[in-house]
Amino acid sequence: MLPEQFLNRMKNQLGEEYPQYLESLERPRAVALRWNPLKGDKPDLPFVGEQVPWEPMGYYYDPESRPGLHPYHESGVYYLQEASAMSAVVLLDPQPGEKICDLCAAPGGKSTQIAGRLMGEGLLVCNEIHPARAKILSRNIERMGVANALVLNENPQRLAEKYPGFFDRVLVDAPCSGEGMFRKEEAAVTDWSQETVEMCARRQQEILRSAAMLLRPGGRLVYSTCTFAPEENEETVAAFLEEHPEFCREDVAAPWFTPVDTGAFRLWPHKLLGEGHFVAVLRKTDGEETEVSLEPGKKLPKEWETFAKDMEISLPAGKAVAFGRSWYWAPAELPDLRGVRVLRPGLELGEEKKNRFEPAHALALWLPTASRTEALPANGAAIGAYMRGELVESTRRGWTLVQTDGYAIGWGKGDGKVLKNHYPKGLRR
Numbered sequence: 001m002l003p004e005q006f007l008n009r010m011k012n013q014l015g016e017e018y019p020q021y022l023e024s025l026e027r028p029r030a031v032a033l034r035w036n037p038l039k040g041d042k043p044d045l046p047f048v049g050e051q052v053p054w055e056p057m058g059y060y061y062d063p064e065s066r067p068g069l070h071p072y073h074e075s076g077v078y079y080l081q082e083a084s085a086m087s088a089v090v091l092l093d094p095q096p097g098e099k100i101c102d103l104c105a106a107p108g109g110k111s112t113q114i115a116g117r118l119m120g121e122g123l124l125v126c127n128e129i130h131p132a133r134a135k136i137l138s139r140n141i142e143r144m145g146v147a148n149a150l151v152l153n154e155n156p157q158r159l160a161e162k163y164p165g166f167f168d169r170v171l172v173d174a175p176c177s178g179e180g181m182f183r184k185e186e187a188a189v190t191d192w193s194q195e196t197v198e199m200c201a202r203r204q205q206e207i208l209r210s211a212a213m214l215l216r217p218g219g220r221l222v223y224s225t226c227t228f229a230p231e232e233n234e235e236t237v238a239a240f241l242e243e244h245p246e247f248c249r250e251d252v253a254a255p256w257f258t259p260v261d262t263g264a265f266r267l268w269p270h271k272l273l274g275e276g277h278f279v280a281v282l283r284k285t286d287g288e289e290t291e292v293s294l295e296p297g298k299k300l301p302k303e304w305e306t307f308a309k310d311m312e313i314s315l316p317a318g319k320a321v322a323f324g325r326s327w328y329w330a331p332a333e334l335p336d337l338r339g340v341r342v343l344r345p346g347l348e349l350g351e352e353k354k355n356r357f358e359p360a361h362a363l364a365l366w367l368p369t370a371s372r373t374e375a376l377p378a379n380g381a382a383i384g385a386y387m388r389g390e391l392v393e394s395t396r397r398g399w400t401l402v403q404t405d406g407y408a409i410g411w412g413k414g415d416g417k418v419l420k421n422h423y424p425k426g427l428r429r
Contacts, residue, residue, distance in 0.1 A: 002182060003192050010228065020270040029183055030273035032083040033067060034058045034109075037116045038145050039077050039407060040368070053272075054256045055086040057116060060273065071378045074387065074427065075407040076144040076365050081109040084180070084267040084274030088173055088224035089113040091252060091265075091281050096121035098168040099333060101214055103156050103207060106133035108140030110173055115146040120316060123331040124149040125167070127159060138343045142362040145408075147316065148331045151344035156210035163335055165290035169220045170211045174204045174236075180226035180269070180276035201231045208240045212247065217287040220250065224279045233278040234260060246286040254279075293336040295345075298322055303357035304349060311399060312371040313363075321345045326360065327352060359399060361424050364410050370401040374412060374419060378404045386410070389428040391418040 002025075011018045035042045035057045042057075047065030052058030060083065061067055068080055089110050094100050094117045105111045105126035115124055126141060126149055128134040134153040141149050152159070177197045178188040208223065215221055223240075225232050241247055249263040256272065257265035263281040267274055297319025304327060308315075321328045323345050330346030337345060348362040374394050376383040383404050386392050394400065396414035402423075403409065412419030 002189060005194055006179065006192060013228070013230070017268075017270065021268065024270035025183060029063070029275070030060055030083060031063045032058055032060050032081060032086070032274075033078045034081050034086060034113060034116075035078050036076055036112070036144050037119065039075070043072065043077065043405070045072070052083045052086060054090050054254070055083075055113075057113075058083060058086050071383050071387065071404045071409060072407060074143065075404060075409045077407055079109060079112050079140070079144060081113070082184075082275055084269075084272065084277040085109055085226065086113060087254075087257065087265070087267055087277050088171060088222055088279050089117070091254060091279050092169055092171050092220065092222040094118055094122075094169055099123045099125075099166060101125045101127065101159075101167045101170045101211075103127050103159070103170060103172050103211055103214070104129075104174060105151075106130065106137040108137045108144075110171060111137065111149065112140060112144045112146065114171070115141075115144065115149060118148060120148055122148060123333050125152060125159075125335075126150065127152040127154055127156065129153070129155055134343055141344060142348070143365060145366040147318075147329065147347035147366050149344070150330070150334070150337075150342065150346065153341040153343055156207050159340075160210040160213035162340060163292050164213050165216045165287060166292045166335065167214050167219060168216060169222070170215045172204075172207055172211045172221070172223045174200075174207055174223065174225050174232075176200050176204070176225040176227040176232050177229055178226060179228045183275065197227075197229045197231050200227075201229075201236055204232060204236050205239060205243075208236070209243075212240075212244050212284070215284045217246075217284055217289065219284050221247065221282040221284065222279060223282065224277060226275070226277055228266075228276060228278070233266075233280075234264065237261075237264060237280045237282075241282070247282045247284055250281045250283040252281050295319070295321065295330070295334040295336050297330075300327060300349075301352045301357070303352050303355070307350075307357040307359065307399070310371065311401070313367065318346065325351050359411055361410055361422075364401055364408050367401060367408050369403075369408075372396050372398065372400045372414075374400050374402050374414075375406075376402060376404050376409075383409075386412070386419075386421060386423060387427070387429060389421050389423055389425065391421060393417070394419045
């Protein structure tokens with residue numbers, strides 16, 4: 001049962017469209033996924049249906065098929081993402097080679113969508129202030145094979161002070177009262193109140209102030225929520241623009257959505273197949289150019305060089321970073337990370353151990369292929385055994401990239417008879 005105060009507001013807000021909105025809540029949820037272009041061409045799967053109109057990589061799927069259990073999901077071939085949530089990155093329009101910040105990034109749907117548009121070029125900084133959610137974000141960046149992303153666990157204000165004017169585009173998918181999540185999460189209903197709406201609006205203003213500082217002059221800021229409350233949407237944007245005269249609304253084309261002002265759109269669940277969203281596109285017209293110091297690179301250990309030569313691995317342009325016991329390969333424009341809480345400073349390569357290099361699971365998911373591979377069909381028994389952590393019969397010797405239908409899913413180490421399983425224990429099932 002939806003809160004009466006919420007329903008009364010929606011009735012006033014929607015007017016004659018209110019019965020259509022109520023009717024939309026009774027229909028089955030439209031569930032969607034988004035293909036990962038970093039993994040190559042889209043495979044043909046029987047449970048995938050019509051394309052999401054505003055996202056070329058987005059498709060609706062049959063909810064009975066449970067694609068989250070398919071090996072392709074663990075290989076990062078697709079990401080399960082609500083269709084209207086895909087709209088913010090479409091309007092952000094990131095371009096390969098740019099520096100992008102996703103300021104409130106967990107669990108990673110929009111970050112991995114951005115990564116798919118960057119295609120490995122440029123820098124993606126994904127930040128999440130809550131530590132537990134930041135770990136989920138980091139795992140999704142790894143699963144989708146993203147090499148040019150940093151995962152941070154910082155307060156937005158701290159990042160703004162550290163990296164002023166550094167980014168070409170900033171996305172603020174703001175924490176909100178979640179009215180568009182009412183059908184998906186019961187907690188969103190029970191936690192809702194008008195006081196929550198007002199609290200969220202205040203917090204959104206604070207986050208937007210940080211976003212304004214992070215963006216370079218001429219850059220694009222996209223603000224989005226999954227709520228319908230005007231206080232968190234149109235009123236938040238209006239208050240931000242009044243406080244920041246260096247920003248203006250940007251006139252962009254979005255024929256799939258309902259315009260509410262220049263560059264601002266609502267996605268209503270009774271007008272499209274999705275749960276609902278609000279998106280506003282803003283441009284920073286003025287400000288000072290700033291320079292951010294970059295993190296120096298290090299030399300990869302000889303154990304990596306031996307391993308990479310054996311496996312025929314070539315890294316893209318970038319720089320090596322030692323982080324704890326692991327080595328990472330970071331984007332060339334990696335900013336200075338001193339004093340910043342970092343979970344993932346790029347693509348994890350693995351650990352240098354005595355006279356050998358042990359590759360990371362993230363490296364496997366990033367690789368398209370290697371000199372030694374073991375093919376396990378997605379519809380066969382062997383891939384299930386591998387994902388449970390069991391031994392797999394193989395004539396390979398040494399580190400071997402395990403693939404399912406050509407998509408990398410993890411590592412094994414062979415002795416000529418079986419592959420010792422190196423699929424992470426936390427992912428086994």
